[in-house]
Amino acid sequence: MTTSGDWQETLDELDRRRRHAYGMGGPERLAKHRDKGKLDARARIDHLLDKGTFREFGTLVGGDIAADGIVAGSGLIDGRPVMVGAEDFTTLAGSIGPGGNAKRYRLAELALRDRVPLIMLLEGAGFRPSGEHYGRTPTDLLSQTQCSGKVPMVAGLLGPSAGHGALVAPVCDWTIMSAQGAIFTAGPPVVKESTGEDVTKEELGGPDVALTSGVIHNYAETDEAVLDDIRRYLSYFPSSAWSYPESLPEDDAAQPRPTPELLDIVPRTNRRVYDMRAVLDVVFDDRGWFEIQPRFGPAIICALAHLGGHPVAVVANQPLSLAGSIDADAADKAAHFVMVADSFHLPIVFLADNPGMLPGSRSERAGVLRSGARMFAAQTAATTIKLHVTLRKAYGFGSMVMSLLGFDNQSATFAYPGATMGAMSASALSKASHADEDLEAKLRQMEVDASFRSAGHLGFDELIHPEETRNVLLWALQRALYSRQAAPEPVARTVITP
Structure with missing residues (x-):
C-alpha cells in the first residue's frame, strides 16, 4: 500500500506506539512469565477467541505503560461476539491505573449496550499505588454490576488477583481458576503488615481455599484448559437475556x-x-x-x-x-x-x-x-x-x-x-x-x-x-x-x- 508523504511521519509514530503496547512488559518479563507455564495476556485472548477475530480498543491508553496493564477488545467465540479484557501481569503486575479503569468500564458498558457476554481474564495487583486520586475509581464494578442478569459474565483466574481487581470475579456469574491462580482481598505483604500473619498466596487464596470456600466455581490445571472451559460454558448460554439459548442441530x-x-x-x-x-x-x-x-x-x-x-x-x-x-x-x-x-x-x-x-x-x-x-x-x-x-x-x-x-x-x-x-x-x-x-x-x-x-x-x-x-x-x-x-x-x- 502506497502512503502519501504527508502521512508517513504520523503513521510511523502510530506504528511505534502500537508496537510498544503489543510488547507488553518487554522481552525479559514476558520470558519470565512464560517460563512459569503461563500464557501472556495477548496469547490468552488469542487462545480464547476464534482465530483472527480479536479487535482491540484502548491500545494506546497508558502511554509508556503498555495498554495501561490491560488488553481489551471484542472478538468471536463460536462465531458469536464477546467482550474480553485480560490483565497483563508483565506490565506493572497488571495493576489498575486511571486509563485501565476506564477501559474496564468501557468493556462492561459495551457488553451491555451490544448485549454480548463479558469475559475478564484476571492476574493483577489491584489499584496501582499513586499519589494522585483517580476520581470515581470503582466505576468499572458499577458498570459490571449493571450487566448482571442481562449478559453472561465470566472470569478466569490465571494468576494472583488482589484487591479491587479480585472483586471482578465474585460479581461474575461463573468463575474458573488455574493451578497458578489465587484470589484475595489483599496479598501476603499487606496481610503481614496489617495482621502480622505470615502466609503464602496459595494459603491465602489458592485453589484449595477459593474452591472450597465457594468464591471460585471451577478449576482447570492450565491456562489453555481454563480458556477452553470458558468457551464450553458459554456454549450453553444465549448472548444475552434478550435472546433464548440456541438448540443444537438434531443428531x-x-x-x-x-x-x-x-x-x-x-x-x-x-x-x-x-x-x-x-x-x-x-x-x-x-x-x-x-x-x-x-x-x-x-x-x-x-x-x-x-x-x-x-x-x-x-x-x-x-x-x-x-x-x-x-x-x-x-x-x-x-x-x-x-x-x-x-x-x-x-x-x-x-x-x-x-x-x-x-x-x-x-x-x-x-x-x-x-x-x-x-x-x-x-x-x-x-x-x-x-x-x-x-x-x-x-x-x-x-x-x-x-x-x-x-x-x-x-x-x-x-x-x-x-x-x-x-x-x-x-x-x-x-x-x-x-x-x-x-x-x-x-x-x-x-x-x-x-x-x-x-x-x-x-x-x-x-x-x-x-x-x-x-x-x-x-x-x-x-x-x-x-x-x-x-x-x-x-x-x-x-x-x-x-
Whole structure:
C-alpha cells in the first residue's frame, strides 16, 4: 500500500506506539512469565477467541505503560461476539491505573449496550499505588454490576488477583481458576503488615481455599484448559437475556431413547447410596454435561447439559454426599445457579432424591435454614421452564427447594413408583413419636404407598417407569418450549446475588 508523504511521519509514530503496547512488559518479563507455564495476556485472548477475530480498543491508553496493564477488545467465540479484557501481569503486575479503569468500564458498558457476554481474564495487583486520586475509581464494578442478569459474565483466574481487581470475579456469574491462580482481598505483604500473619498466596487464596470456600466455581490445571472451559460454558448460554439459548442441530445424540440402565443405577431401597452422576450420563444427551462448582456443596450437583439438543440447567441431589441431605453450602450453590439459569432462560431440570435439609447443631450453626430459604426463593421465583422428577424420596423442605410443590409453575412433575415423600421419613417419624412395632410397620407401609396415593390426587403429573425418564423429560421440554411465543426479556430482578 502506497502512503502519501504527508502521512508517513504520523503513521510511523502510530506504528511505534502500537508496537510498544503489543510488547507488553518487554522481552525479559514476558520470558519470565512464560517460563512459569503461563500464557501472556495477548496469547490468552488469542487462545480464547476464534482465530483472527480479536479487535482491540484502548491500545494506546497508558502511554509508556503498555495498554495501561490491560488488553481489551471484542472478538468471536463460536462465531458469536464477546467482550474480553485480560490483565497483563508483565506490565506493572497488571495493576489498575486511571486509563485501565476506564477501559474496564468501557468493556462492561459495551457488553451491555451490544448485549454480548463479558469475559475478564484476571492476574493483577489491584489499584496501582499513586499519589494522585483517580476520581470515581470503582466505576468499572458499577458498570459490571449493571450487566448482571442481562449478559453472561465470566472470569478466569490465571494468576494472583488482589484487591479491587479480585472483586471482578465474585460479581461474575461463573468463575474458573488455574493451578497458578489465587484470589484475595489483599496479598501476603499487606496481610503481614496489617495482621502480622505470615502466609503464602496459595494459603491465602489458592485453589484449595477459593474452591472450597465457594468464591471460585471451577478449576482447570492450565491456562489453555481454563480458556477452553470458558468457551464450553458459554456454549450453553444465549448472548444475552434478550435472546433464548440456541438448540443444537438434531443428531443421534439428541434422539429419544429408553433408559433401562436406571433400573441398575438407582436402588429401589432408600438405604443404599448411588452416584447421581451416572443418572445424568444416561438421561442427558451423549455430548456429555458440564458440572458447575463440584468442590463446593457436593450434596447437590449443578450442571449444564443438553436434552434433545436443547441447553438445560440441572439441579440434582447427590446421595453419595450426606445421603443427599441438603446442607447450607449446597443450597447456596444451587440458589445462585438457579438464578443464573433463570436469568438466561435455560430450562431447569430438578432430579430429587434427598431426606430433607441436613439436621444437626453444626448444620444449624452454618445457617442451613437461611440458605435453604434462599434456594427456595430462587427456584420458586424462577420464570423459566421447570421440570421435576423424584427418583426415590424427597422429604419436607427438601422437596420444596427441589421444586416438588403444587402450583409452583412447573411445566411437568414426575415421580418413580415407590418414591416416598412427606414431612419426614417413616423411620424418623417412628422415633420422634416413640411408635410401637405395629405402628412403625404401618408407617413404613404408608410410606411405600405414598407415591400411588399422591398420583391418585394429582400430587404430580405422572408416575413413570425409570426406563421412561429421558423420554418424558424430553417430550415435556419440547412442549414447554412452545411457551416462547414472545421476545425474551431480562428477568425482573436487580442483580444475581454472588
